[in-house]
Amino acid sequence: MPQYVVLSRLTQEGRKIPKERPERLKEVNQEIAKIKAEVMQRYALLGKYDFHVMLQAPDNDTVVKIMVELGSQGTSETATLAAIPIDEFLKMVR
Numbered sequence: 662m663p664q665y666v667v668l669s670r671l672t673q674e675g676r677k678i679p680k681e682r683p684e685r686l687k688e689v690n691q692e693i694a695k696i697k698a699e700v701m702q703r704y705a706l707l708g709k710y711d712f713h714v715m716l717q718a719p720d721n722d723t724v725v726k727i728m729v730e731l732g733s734q735g736t737s738e739t740a741t742l743a744a745i746p747i748d749e750f751l752k753m754v755r
Contacts, residue, residue: 664701664744665724667714675736689731696727711737714743 671678682731691698698718706713718724721743728739745753 662717663721664746665716665718666744667712667716667728667739667740668710669712669714669739670707670709671711671737671738672735673713674697678736692730693727696723696730698723698727710740 662755689705693700694718698716701715701717702713703715704713705711716727717723718727724741728741732739735749
């Protein structure tokens with residue numbers, strides 16, 4: 662199944678969540694699962710982005726739905742990248 666890297670930054674409103682509603686950070690995984698994708702890994706980051714998420718989803722359309730749903734909540738801004746396993750990449754370039 663295709664994998665995606667999602668880098669996110671909390672908005673000013675979103676920065677309140679870790680202290681006021683820390684459980685919300687894990688609820689996002691359940692919302693993603695409802696849209697037929699799976700969170701493989703999540704990390705909090707130091708630097709330009711606040712979180713790194715690895716998703717598996719059936720296709721780009723599913724990922725678009727997830728990003729629109731999460732973005733509409735106004736608590737984060739995301740950058741989403743398709744991730745290609747290196748062996749698959751090497752097959753493509755041969």
